[in-house]
Amino acid sequence: MTRILRFFSSRIRSTRMTSKIAFRNLMRQFRRNVLLSAGIAVGMCILVITASFTSGLTDIIFNKILVYMSGHIKVVMDEYTTRRSDVIRDTARFTRIIMDNVDGIKSVDPQISTFGRIVGNGKTGMVALVGVAKDADFYKDTQLESGSPRDMYKPDVFPGILMYKNAAKDLNVGMNDTVTVRFQTVYGQAQAPKFKIVGLIPSSNMFMDVAAFVDQETLRGLLNLKPNESLALQIVTKYPGDAQKVIAQADKLQKALAPGAAGVKATLSAGSRQANADVFALRLETSTSILGLVKNNLTFLKGKIADLRQQKDGIILTQPLADSIGATIGTRIGYRYVPLDSADPVDQQFVVTGIVKPVSQFAEATAFVHEEAFYKTYFWNIPRTPAVVSPDAPFFNALLPEWEQLERSPNTDAATKKMRALNREAWKGARVDVQTMFENASVVIDLQRGLNMVSVIAVLVLFFVILIGVVNTMRMSIRERTREIGTNRAIGMQRNDVRAVFVLEIVFLAVFACVVGTALGFGFMSLLGSLTIDLKDNPFSMFFVNKHLYFYPTAGAIIGNFVIIVFVSFIIAFFTARRAAKLRVADALRHHE
Amino acid sequence: MIRRAIGTALGLLVLGPALWALPTVQQVIEYIDTNYDVRSDVTAQAKITTRDPDQGTQIIQSVYYRRDRDDSFLIVMADPETERGNGYLRVGDNMWLYRRTTRTFTHIGRDEKIGGSNASAGDFETRKFKDLYKPALDSAGKEIISEQTIGGAKIPVYRFEVTAKVNDVKFPRLVMWVTRDKFLELKRESYAFSGTLMETDLFTNYKEIEGRYIPLLQKFTDEVEKGKTSLLEISGVSFAKVDDYKFDKSYLESLSK
Numbered sequence: 071m072t073r074i075l076r077f078f079s080s081r082i083r084s085t086r087m088t089s090k091i092a093f094r095n096l097m098r099q100f101r102r103n104v105l106l107s108a109g110i111a112v113g114m115c116i117l118v119i120t121a122s123f124t125s126g127l128t129d130i131i132f133n134k135i136l137v138y139m140s141g142h143i144k145v146v147m148d149e150y151t152t153r154r155s156d157v158i159r160d161t162a163r164f165t166r167i168i169m170d171n172v173d174g175i176k177s178v179d180p181q182i183s184t185f186g187r188i189v190g191n192g193k194t195g196m197v198a199l200v201g202v203a204k205d206a207d208f209y210k211d212t213q214l215e216s217g218s219p220r221d222m223y224k225p226d227v228f229p230g231i232l233m234y235k236n237a238a239k240d241l242n243v244g245m246n247d248t249v250t251v252r253f254q255t256v257y258g259q260a261q262a263p264k265f266k267i268v269g270l271i272p273s274s275n276m277f278m279d280v281a282a283f284v285d286q287e288t289l290r291g292l293l294n295l296k297p298n299e300s301l302a303l304q305i306v307t308k309y310p311g312d313a314q315k316v317i318a319q320a321d322k323l324q325k326a327l328a329p330g331a332a333g334v335k336a337t338l339s340a341g342s343r344q345a346n347a348d349v350f351a352l353r354l355e356t357s358t359s360i361l362g363l364v365k366n367n368l369t370f371l372k373g374k375i376a377d378l379r380q381q382k383d384g385i386i387l388t389q390p391l392a393d394s395i396g397a398t399i400g401t402r403i404g405y406r407y408v409p410l411d412s413a414d415p416v417d418q419q420f421v422v423t424g425i426v427k428p429v430s431q432f433a434e435a436t437a438f439v440h441e442e443a444f445y446k447t448y449f450w451n452i453p454r455t456p457a458v459v460s461p462d463a464p465f466f467n468a469l470l471p472e473w474e475q476l477e478r479s480p481n482t483d484a485a486t487k488k489m490r491a492l493n494r495e496a497w498k499g500a501r502v503d504v505q506t507m508f509e510n511a512s513v514v515i516d517l518q519r520g521l522n523m524v525s526v527i528a529v530l531v532l533f534f535v536i537l538i539g540v541v542n543t544m545r546m547s548i549r550e551r552t553r554e555i556g557t558n559r560a561i562g563m564q565r566n567d568v569r570a571v572f573v574l575e576i577v578f579l580a581v582f583a584c585v586v587g588t589a590l591g592f593g594f595m596s597l598l599g600s601l602t603i604d605l606k607d608n609p610f611s612m613f614f615v616n617k618h619l620y621f622y623p624t625a626g627a628i629i630g631n632f633v634i635i636v637f638v639s640f641i642i643a644f645f646t647a648r649r650a651a652k653l654r655v656a657d658a659l660r661h662h663e
Numbered sequence: 664m665i666r667r668a669i670g671t672a673l674g675l676l677v678l679g680p681a682l683w684a685l686p687t688v689q690q691v692i693e694y695i696d697t698n699y700d701v702r703s704d705v706t707a708q709a710k711i712t713t714r715d716p717d718q719g720t721q722i723i724q725s726v727y728y729r730r731d732r733d734d735s736f737l738i739v740m741a742d743p744e745t746e747r748g749n750g751y752l753r754v755g756d757n758m759w760l761y762r763r764t765t766r767t768f769t770h771i772g773r774d775e776k777i778g779g780s781n782a783s784a785g786d787f788e789t790r791k792f793k794d795l796y797k798p799a800l801d802s803a804g805k806e807i808i809s810e811q812t813i814g815g816a817k818i819p820v821y822r823f824e825v826t827a828k829v830n831d832v833k834f835p836r837l838v839m840w841v842t843r844d845k846f847l848e849l850k851r852e853s854y855a856f857s858g859t860l861m862e863t864d865l866f867t868n869y870k871e872i873e874g875r876y877i878p879l880l881q882k883f884t885d886e887v888e889k890g891k892t893s894l895l896e897i898s899g900v901s902f903a904k905v906d907d908y909k910f911d912k913s914y915l916e917s918l919s920k
C-alpha cells in the first residue's frame with residue numbers, strides 16, 4: 071500500500087514537473103506557438119460556426135416550421151369514395167388510441183387547415199389557412215406587431231384573421247381590411263369566405279409568411295367538417311430531438327391502429343316489419359381468393375354469392391334475420407342507421423339476393439352487402455353504433471375493413487415512392503398513414519449532414535496544414551533542444567517524461583487554441599447574427615429568423631469538436647515526441663548545430 | 664257568335680292561369696337533363712382560352728371522346744406543347760392521368776384539373792342534374808322561379824335557383840336562366856358553400872346537332888379574382904360511334920411514340 075502511494079506521489083510530482091517544463095518551453099518559443107495556435111483556433115472557430123449554423127437550420131425546420139405543420143408524429147387518413155380527401159372521421163377514437171399507446175405526449179392536436187388562394191386589394195397570393203384552438207400555446211408564443219390575437223373571437227361582420235406583415239403588404243391590405251380566401255371543403259365544394267384582419271404578425275421567415283391564422287371552430291365549419299372530424303392528428307412529444315424514440319413510438323402506434331371490420335348496427339325493414347342487425351360489407355371486387363374465402367364460409371340456403379357480385383345494391387341475410395322481417399329473394403329492404411356526428415339517419419335501399427345460415431362468431435341477425443354499397447354511405451357517415459366482429463372470425467379478411475394501414479416509411483425517399491405507387495393504384499375506402507417529421511423531412515437531416523460533411527472536409531484540409539505546422543514545429547523544437555534533452559536525461563529524467571514534455575506542450579497549445587477558437591466563433595456568430603439582411607422572397611431567407619442569420623450552438627457539437635482537435639494534436643505530438651524520447655543520452659549531449 | 668265569344672272568354676278565364684303558369688323548377692331540371700342527356704358516343708374538340716391578369720392568356724386545346732356503353736371518356740391534350748400527348752382516361756370508376764414525358768399513368772380523383780385549366784376531371788362525368796340539385800325554397804317554402812328577359816335582345820327566360828342534394832358538387836347553390844321555349848341554359852351564377860358568388864357563366868351559340876342543342880361558346884367569369892375568365896369553344900361535335908381501342912391505356916401510350 072505504501073509502495074502504491076509512493077508510486078502515485080512520484081507520478082504526480084513528475085507530471086507537475088513535466089507540465090511546468092512544457093509550459094515554460096511554450097513561452098520560450100512564444101511567436102512560433104502563437105502562429106500555430108492561431109491556425110488551430112481558426113479551424114475550431116469555423117467548426118463552431120458551421121455546426122451552429124446547421125443546427126440552426128434544423129431547429130428552424132423541425133422546431134419552428136414542421137412542428138406546427140405536422141407535429142412530431144402525424145396520423146393521416148386518406149379517404150377515397152367519390153372524391154379523395156384527408157379526413158379522420160372519428161377524431162375522438164383516434165385520439166384515445168394515441169393517448170393509450172404513445173409515451174411522453176405533450177399534446178395531440180387535430181389539424182384543421184387548408185391551402186388556398188387569398189385575395190386582397192387587387193392582389194392575390196397563396197395561403198395556408200391554419201385553424202387555432204382557443205387554448206393553444208399559439209397565443210403565448212406569438213407576438214403581434216399590431217392588434218390582438220383574441221380579437222379573432224370578437225363578434226363582427228366577418229370572422230377575424232391573423233396574417234404575417236409581409237403577406238399583408240403583398241396583398242395591399244392592412245389592419246381592419248377584409249380579404250377573401252378561396253379553397254375547397256373536404257367534399258370539394260367551392261368556398262370563399264371573407265375575413266377581417268385583426269392582427270399582424272412580424273414576418274420572420276419567408277415560409278412562415280404563407281400561413282394565416284383563424285379560429286379553429288370557424289374554419290372547421292367552413293371546411294364542412296363535423297364536430298368529431300379533423301383533417302389529421304398531430305402529436306407533439308416531449309422528446310423532439312430523440313429521432314429514434316419518436317420513430318419507435320410511431321411504430322408502436324402503427325400496431326395499435328390495426329383496423330377492425332367496417333360494420334354498422336342498423337335497422338333493416340321490409341314492409342311494416344323491422345329488425346336490428348349487424349351489417350358488414352364483403353370485398354367482392356378485391357380478389358378472387360377472397361371470393362373463395364366467402365364461398366367456403368357462407369352456406370347459402372337461397373341465392374348465391376355471384377348474385378351479390380352482379381347486383382351491387384343486393385344484400386345477404388342470415389335466415390333468422392330474413393324470417394324476422396319476412397324477407398325472401400327479391401324483397402326490397404330498407405337500411406337505416408344513425409351516424410356518429412348527426413341526428414339525421416342514413417337511409418339506403420337493398421334487394422335481397424341471398425339467405426344464408428348464421429355464421430359462427432357473427433350475431434344471429436347479420437347481413438352482408440357489396441362493398442360498393444358502403445362506399446356510398448359508410449365512410450362519409452360512420453355509424454354512432456358500429457357492429458364489431460373478432461379478427462378471428464371466419465372470413466374476417468373478406469370483410470371491408472374500417473381502413474387499411476399503409477406501411478411505415480423509413481425516410482422521405484421511401485415515403486415519396488410509396489405515395490407514387492399508391493397514386494398508380496385504383497382503390498376505394500380509407501387508408502391510415504403514421505408519419506414522423508424525421509421521415510417526412512429526412513431531406514433536411516441529409517442537408518444538415520451534407521453541410522456538416524462539407525465543413526468537416528474544409529476543416530480537415532485546414533488541419534492538414536496545421537498538422538504539417540505541428541510536426542515541423544516539433545521537429546525544429548526537438549532539434550534545437552537536443553542537448554537540453556541529453557542534459558535532462560543525464561540528470562535522471564526518464565524517456566516517458568521527455569515524451570510527456572513535448573506532448574503536453576502541444577496539448578496545452580491545442581486546448582488554449584480551442585478555447586480561443588470557440589470564443590472567436592461565438593463572437594463571429596453574434597456579429598453575423600446582429601446584421602439585418604432582408605432577402606424578401608429569396609429561398610435563402612429560410613436560413614434567417616426575423617431577417618437575421620440564425621445560429622443554434624449546441625454543447626455536444628462544441629465539446630465533440632474540442633475533443634477531436636485535442637486528440638488529433640495529441641496523436642501527432644505523441645509520435646513525433648517518441649523520436650525525442652528515444653535519443654541516446656551520449657548522442658544528445660554530443661549534438662552540435 | 665256572341666255565345667262563342669263568351670265561351671272563349673270564359674274558357675280563357677278558367678284555363679288561362681294554368682296555361683300561363685310558371686313551370687316548376689323540378690320540371691325545368693328535367694328538361695335540362697333531357698337536353699344534356701348523352702345517349703350516344705361523342706367526339707368533340709375543345710379550345711379553352713384562359714385570361715388571368717397576373718399570368719396572361721393561356722390557350723388549351725384538346726380532343727374529347729366518349730363511349731356511351733360504359734360512360735367512359737378520354738381527353739387527349741393537343742396544345743400547349745408542354746401538355747401535348749397528356750391524357751385523362753376514365754373507364755368504369757377509375758380515372759387516370761397519363762403523362763407523356765414520364766410515360767406513366769396516375770390514378771386521379773375527379774378534382775384533378777385538366778391541363779392547368781379551371782375544368783376538372785369530374786366536370787366530364789355525366790351525372791344527372793336532377794341527382795345533384797333540387798329546387799331552392801324561399802322563406803315561405805316556395806320554389807324560387809320567375810320570368811325575366813335577358814341580354815340586349817331581351818330574350819324571355821325563366822330565372823330559378825337550385826341547391827345541392829349531395830355534398831360532392833363544386834357549387835352548393837346555383838341561380839340559372841333558361842329560355843322559356845326550349846329551356847336552354849343561357850346564364851348561370853355559381854355560389855360557394857359560404858354563399859359568395861364565385862362564377863358567372865354564359866352559354867351562347869346554341870347549335871342543334873342530331874336533335875340536341877349544344878352551346879358552342881361558353882364564357883366563365885371568375886367573380887372572386889376579378890379579371891380572370893375562361894372561354895370554351897366547342898367544335899367538330901359528332902355522335903358517331905367511337906372505336907373501343909381509344910379507351911385503352913395503350914392508345915394514349917401509342918400517341919406519344
